[in-house]
Amino acid sequence: EVVEVAEDWGTHVPNARLLGALDEHRDATLLAVVHGETSTGSLHPLAELGGALTERPGTLLMADCVTTLGGTELDVHGWGVDYAYSCTQKCVGSPPGMSPISVSAAAIERFEARSTPVGFSFDFELLRKYWVERPATYHHTAPVLHIYALYEVLRETLAEGVAERCARHVAAGTHLQERLRDAGLRLIAEPEHQLPQLSAVAVPDGVDGNEVQDELLLEHGIEVGGGLPGAPEMWRIGLMGPNASIETADRVFDALMSVLETTDAAISA
Amino acid sequence: EVVEVAEDWGTHVPNARLLGALDEHRDATLLAVVHGETSTGSLHPLAELGGALTERPGTLLMADCVTTLGGTELDVHGWGVDYAYSCTQKCVGSPPGMSPISVSAAAIERFEARSTPVGFSFDFELLRKYWVERPATYHHTAPVLHIYALYEVLRETLAEGVAERCARHVAAGTHLQERLRDAGLRLIAEPEHQLPQLSAVAVPDGVDGNEVQDELLLEHGIEVGGGLPGAPEMWRIGLMGPNASIETADRVFDALMSVLETTDAAISA
Structure with a gap:
């Protein structure tokens, strides 16, 4: 039961x-x-x-x-x-498969x-x-290739420091989340329980979320997830592993803003 | 049941x-x-x-x-x-994992x-x-890396030809098996049902099978399997994927003979 x-x-x-x-x-x-x-x-x-x-x-x-x-x-x-x-392909930063x-x-x-x-x-x-x-x-x-890859990212993680690696995820995620909020976008999670490495952004009224995802992928080479079945319309942006950086956060934010500017939707700042 | x-x-x-x-x-x-x-x-x-x-x-x-x-x-x-x-890492010749x-x-x-x-x-x-x-x-x-690898070996297989690839496994395996039999060694499988790509060789009386495996690995860089629990003492030699060649068959055979010559065991030819 x-x-x-x-x-x-x-x-x-x-x-x-x-x-x-x-x-x-x-x-x-x-x-x-x-x-x-x-x-x-x-x-x-x-x-x-x-x-x-x-x-x-x-x-x-x-x-x-x-x-x-x-x-x-x-x-x-x-x-x-x-x-x-857990998995190997998110914040661990190794290929998927283990x-x-x-x-x-x-x-x-x-x-x-x-x-x-x-x-x-x-x-x-x-x-x-x-x-x-x-x-x-x-x-x-x-799966020997995955084991070699996992060994290598664990070696890199120890070289960086586990606490430093977590701090890098926090810095990149909160940076993106601040910029998203400053732009008038709403995050799905409660602020005091916001996971840094995954930003779920509510799709603003009047915006076609799927179209924005397609544009991000085709025009900017950035893959952003959608909401799960039954969930409110959202974009899910992951900044994990090597992507947990201020540089990537800015790149994703700028691309999203650029795509949103070409839509008819107005975001109330 | x-x-x-x-x-x-x-x-x-x-x-x-x-x-x-x-x-x-x-x-x-x-x-x-x-x-x-x-x-x-x-x-x-x-x-x-x-x-x-x-x-x-x-x-x-x-x-x-x-x-x-x-x-x-x-x-x-x-x-x-x-x-x-099936698997990807034997005759298909891709990494293990799918x-x-x-x-x-x-x-x-x-x-x-x-x-x-x-x-x-x-x-x-x-x-x-x-x-x-x-x-x-x-x-x-x-597991995206495995899918790319599988795609590549399937492309290679189509380029070689499926029938040609199977014929290559038959040629390499039967070549090794003939040389093993000519040297007085006994294969575990019935001759009329012998799988070309896997040669299970009975360890001759008086020979330490594990020691031969260790020597092959350490001195010749060749890994040969042993028998499964409960099976008669044997060496299992696979010639699969890129290893299904006359050249590899000869290399394995020569290495095995070289190791056996250093043991006290006599093989009746």
């Missing part, structure tokens, strides 16, 4: 609501949240949530860190995140005690035998 | 035995075979099996084509293979009628919406 605790698009789900839901479902075995919500650019207060869950050892914490790893502070051990998963995961001691204990079968791809016991234990037990042929 | 029809290591399972097992299990929904058995170098007569199954439309045919695609004739449509899956699959109209009908849930990664309906239908429905972020 899954109990969903939802808020409107762009509004983070307050931890108090999540803890309240756990009070109503004391046998909940897992609480799953998204650290950085790619669909709206909302950042969840994950450290605070992890701290509050230490008193509830029966409920493990899972966090989707797809958009945060490599760009936002993330301390899975210190915060008590039992399952964390999913770095982190599993806590409590999570290992949990799946070691499992009696129901689990799919081969997500069988953490088999994956551990392949990736961690030595001698290794074969699970799959490793 | 899975009914296993097995033979000894290196012996292919005759189609007559498979069809006999189907006679005993007339409600079998799927027959699964390995086209090219990587663990022994045995090639299954898949075309013949597909032909025999046309009279049993209720039993779909699944073939593991991991080691054959790109190196051995494979006509999934003509032979009536309903599910075929699994090309083929699904027949009957298989699509089968999974469209499915009422039990299936894992996200193997949900062919979702995969079809992402890879085939347009506009696409998001399923996963595509």
